[in-house]
Amino acid sequence: MRPRTDRGRVLLVLALVAVVTVFTATVPLLRDFFDLRVYYGTVHMWVHHGGRIYDYHVPGTSYGFTYPPFAALTMLPLALLDRTSAIVVSLLVNLAALAAVLRILAGPGWRRHGWFRWALCLCLLALFEPLRDTFSFGQVNLVLLALVLGDCWLLATGRGRWAGAGIGLAAAVKLTPALFIGLLLIAGRRRAAGFATAVAAAATALAAWADPRASHFYWTEALWETGRVGRLDYVSNQSLQGVLARLGETGRPLWATAVLLTLCVWAWRARGAVKAGDWTAAFALTGAAACLVSPITWVHHLVWLLPSFAVLLRAGHPRIAGALYAVLCTSVVWLWFDDASGIGGFLGSNTYTWITLGLLIGLPTGQSRLVRLPLARSLSTTAAAPSPESPAATAGSDQSVPSADFDAAATTGAAGDVCRGRGLARSPSSEPTGSTRPAAPKPQSSSPRASSYTVDPAS
Numbered sequence: 001m002r003p004r005t006d007r008g009r010v011l012l013v014l015a016l017v018a019v020v021t022v023f024t025a026t027v028p029l030l031r032d033f034f035d036l037r038v039y040y041g042t043v044h045m046w047v048h049h050g051g052r053i054y055d056y057h058v059p060g061t062s063y064g065f066t067y068p069p070f071a072a073l074t075m076l077p078l079a080l081l082d083r084t085s086a087i088v089v090s091l092l093v094n095l096a097a098l099a100a101v102l103r104i105l106a107g108p109g110w111r112r113h114g115w116f117r118w119a120l121c122l123c124l125l126a127l128f129e130p131l132r133d134t135f136s137f138g139q140v141n142l143v144l145l146a147l148v149l150g151d152c153w154l155l156a157t158g159r160g161r162w163a164g165a166g167i168g169l170a171a172a173v174k175l176t177p178a179l180f181i182g183l184l185l186i187a188g189r190r191r192a193a194g195f196a197t198a199v200a201a202a203a204t205a206l207a208a209w210a211d212p213r214a215s216h217f218y219w220t221e222a223l224w225e226t227g228r229v230g231r232l233d234y235v236s237n238q239s240l241q242g243v244l245a246r247l248g249e250t251g252r253p254l255w256a257t258a259v260l261l262t263l264c265v266w267a268w269r270a271r272g273a274v275k276a277g278d279w280t281a282a283f284a285l286t287g288a289a290a291c292l293v294s295p296i297t298w299v300h301h302l303v304w305l306l307p308s309f310a311v312l313l314r315a316g317h318p319r320i321a322g323a324l325y326a327v328l329c330t331s332v333v334w335l336w337f338d339d340a341s342g343i344g345g346f347l348g349s350n351t352y353t354w355i356t357l358g359l360l361i362g363l364p365t366g367q368s369r370l371v372r373l374p375l376a377r378s379l380s381t382t383a384a385a386p387s388p389e390s391p392a393a394t395a396g397s398d399q400s401v402p403s404a405d406f407d408a409a410a411t412t413g414a415a416g417d418v419c420r421g422r423g424l425a426r427s428p429s430s431e432p433t434g435s436t437r438p439a440a441p442k443p444q445s446s447s448p449r450a451s452s453y454t455v456d457p458a459s
Contacts, residue, residue, distance in 0.1 A: 009116045016123040024132055033087055034058070036138025038065055039075050040086050046072065046211075047079040053214040054222055066222070066229050069207035069214045070172040071140075090138040097146040098125070104149045105280070105310040127329040133300035141303050144170040148180055149283065149307065151196075155189065156279045164192040168199025172207075176301075179290045183282060186267055187274040229296050235337050238352040239297035246340045246349060259293045265360060276366030284308040288360040292353070302328065302352060308359045315364040324355050 038058055042065040045051035053072050057064040065072060078086050102121070125131055134142050147166035154163040164184065170177035178200070184193035208215035222228060230237070232245035240258045244250070266289035273282040287304035291297045305328070312321035336349035347354075 013116070013119045013123070016120070020123050020126045024126060031133060031136035033090070033136065033138040035140075036086060036090050037083075038063065039072075039138070040078050040081075040083060042072060043075050043078045047076065052217075053211060054217055063230070064228070067174055068172060068204065069211055069218055070203045071174065072214070073207050073210055074173060087138065091135060094135050094139075094142050097142040098131075100146040101142065101149055101306060104146075104153050105307060124325070128306075128325065129328055129331055130300050130302035130305070133298075134303055137300055139300050140173065141301055144174060144177055145287075145303055145306070148177055148287075151180070151192070152279050152283045155192065160189065160192060162195075163189065164194070164196035165199050168196040169203060171196070171200040172203035176290045176294050179293070180283070180286050182267075183270055183274075183286045186271050187282065230298075232296065233340075235333050235340060235349050236298045237296050238291070238299060238302065238333065238350065238356070239294050240292050240353070241295045242297070243350045243353055247346070255295075262289060262292050262357075262360070265289075269360065269363070269365065273365035278365045280307060280314070281311050281363060281365040284311050285360060285363060285365075288356050288363070291356050292360065299333070299352065302356070305356065305359065308363055311363055311365075317364065324359075327351065327355065 038056075041058065042053055042056045045056045046053050053065055053069060055064070077089075081089060131142070133139070147170045150166040151163045154160055164181075167177060167180045167184070171181065181193050181196045181200075184190075184196060204215075232241055232250070234242070235246075237245070240262065241255050244255055244258070249255075266285060270282045270285045270289075273279075273285060284305075284307035287307060291301060291304055294301070309321045309325055312318070312324075333349055333351050336345050339345060340349035
């Protein structure tokens with residue numbers, strides 16, 4: 001039921017763009033680039049006012065810079081910009097990172113999907129709450145995902161000589177991506193794991209040389225103060241720690257047990273994916289596990305689940321992918337913003353955690369390297385001559401593929417074309433506000449107090 005003419009396709013895309021624009025402008029509260037304001041204020045105070053990295057706080061809140069010092073070092077270009085230019089640069093960098101992620105997940109045959117499918121895909125992505133929050137907060141997780149998936153591409157295409165550099169840089173900016181070094185060890189890629197560790201250590205040492213006091217403070221004090229990041233029981237925290245905190249269980253032994261069990265499941269499943277040569281699934285499982293075991297996983301951190309949806313599409317489960325994706329577009333967890341008590345609160349306020357846990361346990365691995373794409377019509381065992389609209393069927397296949405299989409998201413369905421372990425495959429944080437509620441006097445709100453700066457950098 002898709003338009004048959006270019007004019008119809010253009011009209012449909014324009015209509016979807018209008019709907020997406022209205023939705024993103026009216027339904028969720030805009031995040032007012034809160035995290036970018038943290039980065040900007042920190043760098044300007046550090047460079048222009050002689051302040052220390054971890055002394056800056058967004059006015060009206062107790063929240064400041066929470067990343068390792070190397071992250072501040074990478075953000076030094078912000079010292080040359082005014083606030084408006086910083087916002088523009090943030091949007092452009094995140095768009096470039098998103099393009100890189102989609103390019104890697106789509107595989108070498110990404111052009112075959114055409115402009116129409118890519119336009120539909122982008123409209124769907126604009127509704128994805130973690131992604132739209134990443135842009136609206138001015139967050140860096142999408143850039144880190146692109147760096148990590150770059151290593152996935154290197155390993156899958158036999159270019160493993162430089163594999164590990166992206167993971168090492170990502171781990172030096174934020175600690176969570178360090179779990180991917182564990183994946184490299186599980187996969188027996190000791191050279192890549194060592195390279196990633198060396199890159200992370202070198203970046204950390206560079207930051208220590210640039211600002212020894214900041215590095216000492218971070219590694220000895222700030223790292224262990226979770227209160228600097230936000231409340232553990234806040235509804236946006238969709239990690240295992242967040243689930244336990246909302247139940248009133250703040251003891252570390254229970255959380256440590258849950259983390260240990262999760263890591264055991266991850267190691268077992270990731271090792272199986274690597275043995276099957278399925279690097280996409282291995283990286284997707286690691287991203288899901290990292291979100292679960294991190295003490296704080298804000299909703300916008302869940303961009304690490306994007307590879308999981310590519311795996312589901314590739315494995316022929318578009319309906320499951322579509323259903324889970326739709327839930328992650330709804331901002332449903334914010335319905336329990338004030339009260340997460342009772343059975344309903346336990347189930348509803350942790351919805352995104354359940355999805356992440358389900359992906360870790362049930363994500364298919366080791367799928368066929370030859371990706372089936374939605375076809376314009378069914379193919380029988382007696383295949384007709386191939387055409388641009390109906391590619392030739394795989395030899396020996398007697399199954400048809402309906403064109404309704406989540407056609408809009410098919411752009412990521414070819415993820416297995418690249419991220420496979422057997423060479424090239426063939427072609428076929430700060431605490432956010434509630435997104436559905438009026439602005440509240442919470443950290444990362446869009447209140448006038450939180451919109452100002454404690455410093456007024458010279459233009």
